[in-house]
Amino acid sequence: MKTRLRFLVALALICLFLLNLPQPLAAQSWSLQDTIVITDVNIVDVRTGEIRRDQVVIIERNRIVAVGPRKETRYPRNAPTILNGKGAFLIPGLWDMHVHLVFGDWFPLAQEISLPLFVANGITGVRDMGSELETVLSWRNEIEGGRLLGPRIMAAGPMLDGPKPRFPSSIAIATPEDGRRAVDTLKHAGADFIKLQSLIPRDAVFAIADEARKQGIPFEGHVPDSVRASEMSDAGMHSFEHLIGIFEGSSPLEDEFLKGQKNETKFLATYDPERASALATLLAKNQTWQCPTLVWERGGNLIDITDFSKDARAKYVPTYWKEHTWKIFTEAVKTEFNTDDLETRKKFVDKELEVVQLLHKAGVPFLAGTDSPTGVYIFPGFSLHEELQRFAAAGFTPLEALQTATLNPARLFNMEDQFGAIEKGKFADLVFLDANPLEDIRNTQKVSAVILNGKYLSNADLQKILQRVEVSAKKEAPPPRTGSIF
Numbered sequence: 001m002k003t004r005l006r007f008l009v010a011l012a013l014i015c016l017f018l019l020n021l022p023q024p025l026a027a028q029s030w031s032l033q034d035t036i037v038i039t040d041v042n043i044v045d046v047r048t049g050e051i052r053r054d055q056v057v058i059i060e061r062n063r064i065v066a067v068g069p070r071k072e073t074r075y076p077r078n079a080p081t082i083l084n085g086k087g088a089f090l091i092p093g094l095w096d097m098h099v100h101l102v103f104g105d106w107f108p109l110a111q112e113i114s115l116p117l118f119v120a121n122g123i124t125g126v127r128d129m130g131s132e133l134e135t136v137l138s139w140r141n142e143i144e145g146g147r148l149l150g151p152r153i154m155a156a157g158p159m160l161d162g163p164k165p166r167f168p169s170s171i172a173i174a175t176p177e178d179g180r181r182a183v184d185t186l187k188h189a190g191a192d193f194i195k196l197q198s199l200i201p202r203d204a205v206f207a208i209a210d211e212a213r214k215q216g217i218p219f220e221g222h223v224p225d226s227v228r229a230s231e232m233s234d235a236g237m238h239s240f241e242h243l244i245g246i247f248e249g250s251s252p253l254e255d256e257f258l259k260g261q262k263n264e265t266k267f268l269a270t271y272d273p274e275r276a277s278a279l280a281t282l283l284a285k286n287q288t289w290q291c292p293t294l295v296w297e298r299g300g301n302l303i304d305i306t307d308f309s310k311d312a313r314a315k316y317v318p319t320y321w322k323e324h325t326w327k328i329f330t331e332a333v334k335t336e337f338n339t340d341d342l343e344t345r346k347k348f349v350d351k352e353l354e355v356v357q358l359l360h361k362a363g364v365p366f367l368a369g370t371d372s373p374t375g376v377y378i379f380p381g382f383s384l385h386e387e388l389q390r391f392a393a394a395g396f397t398p399l400e401a402l403q404t405a406t407l408n409p410a411r412l413f414n415m416e417d418q419f420g421a422i423e424k425g426k427f428a429d430l431v432f433l434d435a436n437p438l439e440d441i442r443n444t445q446k447v448s449a450v451i452l453n454g455k456y457l458s459n460a461d462l463q464k465i466l467q468r469v470e471v472s473a474k475k476e477a478p479p480p481r482t483g484s485i486f
């Protein structure tokens with residue numbers, strides 16, 4: 001009995017001793033309480049496409065502090081959270097590079113719907129392409145402080161548009177002076193970049209480009225209607241959305257299109273492969289990012305033959321989105337079809353994939369973005385996974401598709417040292433998958449757990465988040481402040 005007691009005391013002392021040992025893996029602020037260890041996991045290397053088996057990942061607070069093979073990587077056996085990752089595939093947190101978190105008051109309850117839906121789907125970062133800046137920055141603060149569940153946010157604030165913007169969260173630009181003032185104001189208000197819309201007058205577009213360059217803030221978004229894609233690329237526009245300007249620039253009718261007489265029938269009829277190649281070469285030379293929002297391109301073009309009513313994900317969004325905003329958008333999109341018949345639109349959707357492949361082969365870099373929730377029935381979180389599948393349909397390998405939502409976003413923001421891959425020193429934004437995404441890109445949908453900024457969310461946690469969203473979606477939305485949309 002006595003020997004046994006002495007043995008137990010000795011054991012306890014050894015444990016205490018081990019607890020206090022300086023850990024070679026740790027930074028000086030090491031605290032066991034903040035440590036998560038993942039063992040035996042398959043790491044998907046998004047740089048090389050290699051699957052690294054039996055790996056250990058050590059996380060302290062919100063950073064990855066070590067990654068390595070199980071046999072060579074020491075870790076504190078008494079860490080409060082040790083996750084056995086056997087059978088799981090670990091990918092970096094995904095980014096949706098085209099979202100609108102706050103779109104005036106057109107998508108009420110967004111804080112309770114969009115933010116958690118992103119997280120539950122493994123989206124740990126978003127690029128907000130047009131929102132109320134103050135609200136979004138306050139959400140970002142809350143998220144960083146751990147008081148609100150949501151992804152990392154990079155934000156444009158309100159969008160710069162023509163003298164009569166069609167959308168909320170916009171700034172009207174009529175003159176070059178308006179453009180310069182808007183850039184200056186947004187830069188000082190804390191916007192990460194400037195978002196351009198379609199209707200900005202030509203002279204103001206170039207003033208915006210010039211001012212943004214002077215102020216050292218990137219400008220991104222729609223190639224404005226009155227400007228060529230090649231001109232915007234040469235002016236330093238950082239990313240193009242929705243392939244706007246690409247078909248225009250691939251046609252001998254480009255000048256006519258600049259005056260506003262464009263449609264998909266004309267794009268297809270006058271598409272010139274040589275012009276397309278020349279534009280691709282220029283975009284590759286300038287490394288002009290493309291965020292083609294392919295799911296919404298298909299969804300919008302085929303909106304008249306799509307029945308959304310049976311979509312199982314509809315329960316996660318408020319009735320107001322479905323019965324009001326998305327309905328009005330649907331009517332607007334149908335009106336814009338104009339002279340393009342269904343057959344043409346189907347061909348156009350296929351042609352877009354072909355053009356994406358052409359640009360990709362030429363070395364133009366790509367981003368995965370969804371336009372959620374401003375695209376009709378484009379769901380926060382869920383739809384990003386479909387976007388990756390559209391890239392695969394355009395001929396990207398599963399690895400290349402995965403890069404559009406991991407490594408490439410980090411490169412776009414010039415933050416490759418912070419996120420985008422599973423590497424020492426980076427943010428602990430990680431997604432556990434039940435199957436290998438490099439065998440089939442659809443496997444990114446098999447999310448079993450998420451680590452968001454160092455916080456572990458188990459499968460049960462993710463289910464609870466989804467249930468809460470479902471409850472929130474049933475809440476009555478506050479009545480809109482603004483009137484009709486168009």
Ligand SMILES: [Zn+2]
Pocket residue numbers: 098099100129371374
């Ligand atoms: Zn958008």
